[in-house]
Amino acid sequence: MSRIRGIEAKLIKIQKDRLPDLDSRSNKYVEIKKKNEESFEYKSDVENDQITDLLLKLPKLTKIFDVHKKIGEGTFSSVYLGSLKQHAALPDVQKRWFAIKHLVPTAHPARIEHELRCLRDMGGKDNVIGVELCLRNLDTIVFVMPYIPHRKFSEYLGDMDAEEVRQYMYALLVALRHVHSFGVIHRDVKPSNFLYDRENRRYLLVDFGLAQRASSEPPPAALEAPRKRPRELDECTNDAKRMALDLSLGARGAAAAPVAPRRPFLPKVQIPKHNIPKVNPGACGCAGAGGVCTACAARPAARAPRAGTQGFRPPEVLLKSPRQGTRVDTWAAGVVLASLLTARYPFFRAADDVSALAELADLLGTEPLRRAAHALGRRIVTSSRRRGLCLRKLAARLRGPAPPPAPPPAPPPCAHCRLPAPHCLCRDDARPADAIDAAATVAGFPDAAFALAAKLLEPLPAERYSAQRALDHPFLAAPAPRSGE
Ligand code: ADP
Ligand code: MG
Ligand code: ZN
Secondary structure (H helix, E strand, O other): OOOOOOOOOOOOOOOOOOOOOHHHHHHHHHHHHHHHHHOOOOOOHHHHHHHHHHHHHOHHHHHHEEEEEEEEEOOOEEEEEEEEHHHOOOOHHHOOEEEEEEEOOOOOHHHHHHHHHHHHHHOOEOOEOOOOEEEEEOOEEEEEEEOOOOOOHHHHHHHOOHHHHHHHHHHHHHHHHHHHOOOEEOOOOOHHHEEEEOOOOEEEEOOOOOOEEOOOOOOOHHHHOOOOOOHHHHHHHHHHHHHHHHHOHHHOOHHHOOOOOOOOOOOOOOOOHHHOOOOOOOOOOOOOOOOOOHHHHOOOOOOOOOOOOOOOOOHHHHOOOOOOOOHHHHHHHHHHHHHHHHOOOOOOOOOOHHHHHHHHHHHHOHHHHHHHHHHOOOOOOOOOOOOOEOHHHHHHHHHOOOOOOOOOOOOOOOOOOOOOHHHOOEOOOOOOOOOOOOOOEEOOEEHHHHHHHHHHOOOOOOOOOOHHHHHHOHHHHOOOOOOOO
16 A cells, blocks of 8 residues: 555455464463563553453554553544554654554444545545554454644643644644545544644644545535546545435435425424324424424434534534534534633533533524524524623633622623623624624633634534635634734
8 A cells, every 4th residue: 555654564455364273372362461561651450451452363463563552542442552663672752653543343344444544545634644554353453543642632721822722723724624625524523533742733633433425515626626536535435425324314215205294494304104193284383382292293303413522513413404514523623712712621511412502502692593493494492592602701701810799889780691791791792703803802812713713603504614714714814913912
């Protein structure tokens, strides 16, 4: 494989090493385990056993790499730090380091293949992780990728200044622009998938395990280019397309399926004929009532892709809209920016989709969310109206000192929340959230940073900024003024 450097390997068609027979296997086990335990890094017994087990199941890995310790664990994988065996005698600074991602054996082969193809076709450029090597023996599969040292987001988000936040967001959006130019949605943009080497200001978007073809968008320029597309890219996108279809099976054949009248916004799902309740147009009155009418109860559940991480899902995913595109990722980038501006992580904490929508209504206001839902063919009914919060006020409150108790007589309270001015967090009626006051700073950040957050956290995907538009936004296009300037 042309992308694989310096190491003899075959991608995908990896030679299947046979496992050694039981006796020698147990000898080998003791030998590998002993060597593993003698290595200098501290490891728990469990970690030791996991590494030993991996090395035993994948003899090729043992031949090429020293596996040092576990550096990450996700839902679908464990990630280990590795270095080349041939570099064993070198001092650490001269070694080449790798992240070795061991995929859980229960992961679907199509999913693994798709992740690998995405890494290979898009990776290694524009802050997107590449792959050096893939090894497989039976159901044991590892991706070997360049290693980037990084710390947890929560350890540094509080002390990043405006310029560092600008650079971080710029790097993230460059990575997203690159991925989106292939017509691919990453779907799991969040700090633990965007690794930041703070010392060297290096960034890597990792984890294409949930990546998907953006089916609702026109073919992106990168795929329309006259140059011949690599076959693999075709396969990658086809795979992604297939995956997208699989995830929204319920939407298939919808055109032919009869649906209840007067519900043009309902998800197009196949309803068995005998299940279709006879409803008079407009007869359903359960919205807002305590209960669900039989007509609504008989309706099948909406199905749409919802892969991603709670707290980073945009309204179109929470509302199960089948129309999902690359703006799913720019929303998540907006959540990351909101975290950076307010120094709160996680920014949204809801445990389920309905509570997540309630959190969005709190931040954005019930009306903008209701309008977005309507445009997506969904209806949101809330028991109360929320005006939404002002991210600027929120950041100032969360980062700054607590406001002094209001002196008596208290200033006139806010007409909406009835709190005195310093305590009110309501959205500003007079000034749109995306307006920029070039001279103003809020909580140490230029006003433009909040304006960009408003464009990324736009509930309606069609109006939400793309990665390219975000990169052109004044906050990212120009270096932030130093505080005091
Ligand atoms: P999962 O699909 O299981 O979430 P990821 O690819 O996100 O797997 O990796 C899990 C974790 O492993 C990451 O959050 C990160 O801490 C670590 N990791 C992954 N790739 C690298 C890398 N190239 N360099 C350093 N650490 C990495
Ligand atoms: Mg991950
Ligand atoms: Zn108020």
